[in-house]
Amino acid sequence: MSAAAPRTGSLRRLLVYAGRHRGLLARSVAVLLAVGALELLAPDLVRRTLDGPVRTGDVAGLLAHAGVLAVVIALGALARGLQQYVTVKTGQRVGLSLRQDVFAHLQRMGLAFYDRHPVGTLVTRVTSDVEAVEELFSSGVASVFYDLMKLALILGWLAWIDGLLALTVLAVLPVLLLVTVVFTRRSRRDFALVRAEVAATNAWTQEAIGGLRVTRLFGREGDARAAYLAHVDRLRVAHERTVFNFAFFFPTVDFLQAVAIGLVVLVGAPRILDGGLSYGALAQFVLLTNLFFEPLRDLSQNFNAFLQAVVSCDRLFAVMDTPEQVPVRPGALPADGVAGRVTFEDVRFAYVEGEPVLRGVSFDVPAGRTLALVGPTGAGKSSVVSLVSRFYDVTGGRVLVDGRDVRDYDPQSLRARVAVVLQDVFLFAGSLLENVRLHDPRVPRERVEAALRAVRADGLLARLPRGLDEELSERGGNLSLGERQLVAFARALVTEPAVLVLDEATASVDTETEQRVQDAIRTLRHGRTTIVVAHRLSTVRDADEILVLQRGEVRERGTHASLLAAGGLYRRLYELQARAAVGEDTAPDEGPVPPTP
Numbered sequence: 001m002s003a004a005a006p007r008t009g010s011l012r013r014l015l016v017y018a019g020r021h022r023g024l025l026a027r028s029v030a031v032l033l034a035v036g037a038l039e040l041l042a043p044d045l046v047r048r049t050l051d052g053p054v055r056t057g058d059v060a061g062l063l064a065h066a067g068v069l070a071v072v073i074a075l076g077a078l079a080r081g082l083q084q085y086v087t088v089k090t091g092q093r094v095g096l097s098l099r100q101d102v103f104a105h106l107q108r109m110g111l112a113f114y115d116r117h118p119v120g121t122l123v124t125r126v127t128s129d130v131e132a133v134e135e136l137f138s139s140g141v142a143s144v145f146y147d148l149m150k151l152a153l154i155l156g157w158l159a160w161i162d163g164l165l166a167l168t169v170l171a172v173l174p175v176l177l178l179v180t181v182v183f184t185r186r187s188r189r190d191f192a193l194v195r196a197e198v199a200a201t202n203a204w205t206q207e208a209i210g211g212l213r214v215t216r217l218f219g220r221e222g223d224a225r226a227a228y229l230a231h232v233d234r235l236r237v238a239h240e241r242t243v244f245n246f247a248f249f250f251p252t253v254d255f256l257q258a259v260a261i262g263l264v265v266l267v268g269a270p271r272i273l274d275g276g277l278s279y280g281a282l283a284q285f286v287l288l289t290n291l292f293f294e295p296l297r298d299l300s301q302n303f304n305a306f307l308q309a310v311v312s313c314d315r316l317f318a319v320m321d322t323p324e325q326v327p328v329r330p331g332a333l334p335a336d337g338v339a340g341r342v343t344f345e346d347v348r349f350a351y352v353e354g355e356p357v358l359r360g361v362s363f364d365v366p367a368g369r370t371l372a373l374v375g376p377t378g379a380g381k382s383s384v385v386s387l388v389s390r391f392y393d394v395t396g397g398r399v400l401v402d403g404r405d406v407r408d409y410d411p412q413s414l415r416a417r418v419a420v421v422l423q424d425v426f427l428f429a430g431s432l433l434e435n436v437r438l439h440d441p442r443v444p445r446e447r448v449e450a451a452l453r454a455v456r457a458d459g460l461l462a463r464l465p466r467g468l469d470e471e472l473s474e475r476g477g478n479l480s481l482g483e484r485q486l487v488a489f490a491r492a493l494v495t496e497p498a499v500l501v502l503d504e505a506t507a508s509v510d511t512e513t514e515q516r517v518q519d520a521i522r523t524l525r526h527g528r529t530t531i532v533v534a535h536r537l538s539t540v541r542d543a544d545e546i547l548v549l550q551r552g553e554v555r556e557r558g559t560h561a562s563l564l565a566a567g568g569l570y571r572r573l574y575e576l577q578a579r580a581a582v583g584e585d586t587a588p589d590e591g592p593v594p595p596t597p
């Protein structure tokens with residue numbers, strides 16, 4: 001990933017975020033000004049002390065001056081502390097707003113977006129990129145302006161004290177400028193590299209840990225470790241380059257600072273002897289010269305923070321500007337009252353342009369009826385399923401619910417009426433209760449329990465020592481595949497949907513669980529429109545209509561009996577499955593395979 005060229009307007013938009021925390025920003029600036037004033041005051045006090053009480057030998061005056069100096073230094077330290085607190089706080093607040101907005105936007109994105117962007121990269125956006133922007137506020141924006149102002153002020157003061165000495169300090173500036181430019185350039189390049197490597201490594205690691213089971217199953221841990229090493233090694237090299245830049249830059253600036261002070265003393269000392277300059281003025285000059293190098297050093301560093309933040313900002317806003325793939329039409333209707341008739345009118349769909357997955361699929365399921373989809377793997381069954389609740393939008397034709405295009409409904413209210421049980425069930429880390437009601441407080445405990453019983457998961461409830469409050473792990477590691485399916489069914493049932501879309505898990509489960517899953521599906525189907533991708537004979541047989549999909553097209557349609565009679569693809573699939581079931585324990589209610597005419 002290359003550092004994108006700064007898009008105009010990114011910074012302006014960032015200022016809008018900062019604007020939300022105007023009060024804090026104003027406070028940072030005020031404290032910063034106080035710090036500056038106190039810092040510049042100290043050298044002046046030193047001059048007054050040296051040229052006043054020290055020269056005249058006035059002990060009382062010396063003590064008084066020392067007292068004032070101590071107070072100024074103490075106040076300066078206090079102000080610095082306050083400044084750090086306020087600026088970091090400002091950064092955090094701005095970061096918080098950004099994080100919320102990016103996350104909310106990611107939530108609205110259509111699934112097609114996630115097909116194209118690895119999760120790890122997106123996580124990096126919400127974490128590292130936001131951190132870079134926070135950093136800008138905590139150390140950058142205000143400081144860059146402050147440093148510039150301080151430089152000008154000190155330079156003016158130096159010139160005012162003694163023009164010749166000021167020129168002496170300026171003599172090292174060209175070298176310093178050259179070093180700074182080289183450093184800033186290299187740092188910018190290397191930081192962009194670090195960011196890119198961090199995102200790549202995060203994305204890779206996320207996938208590797210997610211796919212650990214498979215890796216282990218095939219004994220590929222060694223290769224994964226090697227690939228991981230390659231990633232982190234690239235990251236290390238990138239980091240080391242930035243560290244090298246710093247290791248080169250700071251000592252060089254220190255050295256130049258020492259040279260400048262040496263020159264000042266060299267030029268200044270003779271001037272004291274011939275009376276052109278006071279001791280105090282030389283001391284003040286040396287102290288101010290020291291102060292002069294500080295903003296220079298900060299500036300190059302803050303400038304980097306600034307550049308990094310610009311890159312991060314661009315990327316954050318790029319994510320936020322990616323249009324929602326499932327846009328909400330203005331005046332979208334609530335789907336609350338839909339009865340559940342589902343119609344596909346010549347639906348065409350492609351995940352990737354030019355690679356059609358559905359090529360004109362039509363069907364009509366009256367409310368309360370069941371449609372079964374069967375077909376070989378990759379036929380497009382799951383794709384049909386994901387179009388009903390508008391996970392994706394069609395590329396041609398229409399999907400209708402109750403005779404109205406799904407795009408006319410408010411997607412959220414549509415999804416509340418259309419429950420989807422996917423092929424692979426995702427469980428969140430959390431209790432069984434929350435996994436069923438998904439943190440919706442409107443669903444009472446009793447209803448969750450009733451739903452679990454209704455889908456025949458009472459065995460599961462009894463098995464778990466803490467029942468509903470049992471903690472499940474992220475990937476459902478402590479539940480069997482069948483049990484996970486039942487939890488997903490309960491999840492669908494508690495929302496009392498009008499339409500149930502069910503992508504049956506292909507993996508086989510034991511006969512008893514299979515039986516329970518079948519019973520559960522029957523309960524779920526009761527009184528609602530059901531579209532089911534069926535792998536099980538009994539589910540298919542119960543359907544009012546069966547669609548046989550192949551390569552994105554409807555090859556055959558009809559009832560179980562009529563399709564068997566037709567002797568086509570359905571019959572072949574059916575016989576294959578029936579043959580596979582022989583020898584295994586067939587579900588008791590399955591009955592014999594009906595004779596074919």
Ligand SMILES: Nc1ncnc2c1ncn2[C@@H]1O[C@H](COP(=O)(O)OP(=O)(O)OP(=O)(O)O)[C@@H](O)[C@H]1O
Nearest residue numbers: 115351352357375376377378379380381382383384
């Ligand atoms: N997110 C995706 N991005 C790109 N292509 C996809 C995506 N999901 C599925 N496909 C492709 O779409 C086609 C249909 O896939 P689909 O998942 O609908 O098949 P299916 O009938 O459900 O298969 P199975 O029985 O194995 O579940 C396949 O060729 C698949 O490679």
Ligand SMILES: [Mg+2]
Nearest residue numbers: 381382423503
């Ligand atoms: Mg599928």
